[in-house]
Amino acid sequence: xxxxxxxxxxxxxxxxxxxxxxxIGLAMGLTGFFGVWYVMGNPNAPxxxxxxxxxxxxxxxxLSIVPxxxxxxxFATKSGMSGALFEAASDWLGHRKGGVAMAAVGACAGFGxxxxxxxxxxxxxxxxxxxxxxxxxxxxxxxxxxxxxGGTLGILIPPSIILVxxxxxxxxxxxxxxxxxLVPGVLAALxxxxxxxxxxxxxxxxxxxxxxxxxxxxxxxxxxxxxxxVIFGLVMGGIAADWNWTKxxxxxxxTPTEGAAVGAVAxxxxxxxxxxxxxxxxxxxxxxxxxxxxxxxxxxxxxxxFNSFLAFTQAPQNLAAWVGNSGLAPLVVLTxxxxxxLIFGCVMDSLSMILLTIPIFYPxxxxxxxxxxxxxxxxxxxxxxLIVVEVGLITPPVGMNxxxxxxxxxxxxxxATYRGxxxxxxxxxxxxxxxxxxxxxxxxLVGVMF
Numbered sequence: 304x305x306x307x308x309x310x311x312x313x314x315x316x317x318x319x320x321x322x323x324x325x326x327i328g329l330a331m332g333l334t335g336f337f338g339v340w341y342v343m344g345n346p347n348a349p350x351x352x353x354x355x356x357x358x359x360x361x362x363x364x365x366l367s368i369v370p371x372x373x374x375x376x377x378f379a380t381k382s383g384m385s386g387a388l389f390e391a392a393s394d395w396l397g398h399r400k401g402g403v404a405m406a407a408v409g410a411c412a413g414f415g416x417x418x419x420x421x422x423x424x425x426x427x428x429x430x431x432x433x434x435x436x437x438x439x440x441x442x443x444x445x446x447x448x449x450x451x452x453g454g455t456l457g458i459l460i461p462p463s464i465i466l467v468x469x470x471x472x473x474x475x476x477x478x479x480x481x482x483x484x485l486v487p488g489v490l491a492a493l494x495x496x497x498x499x500x501x502x503x504x505x506x507x508x509x510x511x512x513x514x515x516x517x518x519x520x521x522x523x524x525x526x527x528x529x530x531x532x533v534i535f536g537l538v539m540g541g542i543a544a545d546w547n548w549t550k551x552x553x554x555x556x557x558t559p560t561e562g563a564a565v566g567a568v569a570x571x572x573x574x575x576x577x578x579x580x581x582x583x584x585x586x587x588x589x590x591x592x593x594x595x596x597x598x599x600x601x602x603x604x605x606x607x608x609f610n611s612f613l614a615f616t617q618a619p620q621n622l623a624a625w626v627g628n629s630g631l632a633p634l635v636v637l638t639x640x641x642x643x644x645l646i647f648g649c650v651m652d653s654l655s656m657i658l659l660t661i662p663i664f665y666p667x668x669x670x671x672x673x674x675x676x677x678x679x680x681x682x683x684x685x686x687x688x689l690i691v692v693e694v695g696l697i698t699p700p701v702g703m704n705x706x707x708x709x710x711x712x713x714x715x716x717x718x719a720t721y722r723g724x725x726x727x728x729x730x731x732x733x734x735x736x737x738x739x740x741x742x743x744x745x746x747x748l749v750g751v752m753f
Contacts, residue, residue, distance in 0.1 A: 478559060
């Protein structure tokens with residue numbers, strides 16, 4: 304058998320193991336281990352890799368950004384930022400038809416700017432906004448659907464853990480990936496708000512309107528969200544802004560890892576000031592961040608084992624050469640990849656999809672001519688992949704955000720949540736088409752700043 308055939312068989316067996324509920328990190332690690340054993344003919348090589356890959360992976364300075372952003376998200380959750388964000392957005396938008404649902408989207412976007420996790424954004428904002436929307440007479444479909452969709456903004460609006468992992472895997476600049484995600488993230492939030500506006504006119508009984516809040520009170524609530532603005536500006540401004548105009552290039556105040564540390568400390572101090580971060584909640588935040596870090600690192604190690612096996616078989620390079628010689632249009636190949644993400648998203652979580660597919664897809668993307676530089680193509684594809692992965696979080700049957708939101712109101716049938724999220728999935732797909740057709744939307748801000 305050729306290396307490509309061996310890799311395809313191993314890939315199929317790994318997917319079977321995943322569908323049988325074997326932990327994804329373990330499935331990738333075992334496939335890589337036994338795959339290298341088969342290719343090399345003895346177990347010495349994979350046993351040696353277990354030692355070297357473990358050390359090289361876990362001693363990576365770049366990966367240290369992950370636990371810091373996770374800790375920042377935990378502190379933000381405990382500090383009460385979510386309530387202030389929702390209150391401010393509700394005061395400004397609540398008097399409109401469907402305004403509280405729009406406010407939930409805006410609050411999710413704001414919280415995502417200091418969290419970096421979709422699941423944490425959905426869970427935290429769901430606890431704040433879901434009871435309020437149900438109390439005001441919003442339908443179960445719209446209430447759960449908009450919060451499940453809004454939660455996905457947590458991984459699209461920087462800082463984003465998934466973007467960090469993608470940048471490390473493809474050797475892209477983390478700061479440029481963050482900057483590139485800003486415009487698509489804003490478009491996502493605006494698209495969800497527009498979807499709410501259309502939905503409540505299509506189904507008038509699904510939403511109500513609240514009393515108009517005086518502007519004096521609206522501006523007072525805006526003052527309560529200053530920590531979100533300051534922390535986001537501190538982190539993103541510190542790692543992306545030019546702080547020394549006398550030298551060529553962007554002279555950042557600190558590196559992405561240092562920015563993550565600054566963000567975690569700033570969020571922690573705010574939590575202490577508000578009283579939300581006590582010794583008990585601090586220890587709980589550290590423990591949860593450590594647990595999430597361990598899970599992510601275990602999956603990363605499994606992916607590294609699997610990637611090593613792919614390198615031995617030369618499958619990605621052979622597949623890229625085959626695609627390059629096939630004569631297929633680049634957009635056709637890209638469309639097939641994005642559809643594959645949608646299919647995987649029905650049964651896998653976002654991190655696993657990125658770690659599983661990027662070693663196979665990215666070498667193909669590098670061979671395709673989209674009229675962009677290699678760096679631009681890598682950034683553009685990363686944002687597209689992130690958006691489609693984000694759609695996977697709200698597509699049945701295993702959309703994680705759907706289960707998180709539905710678990711907060713067990714009297715709501717799961718099918719109602721499925722119905723409610725469908726218009727937002729359509730909004731996401733329209734946004735993907737726009738960003739595929741016009742790469743400049745994604746790359747414009749990167750070009751301005753760099």
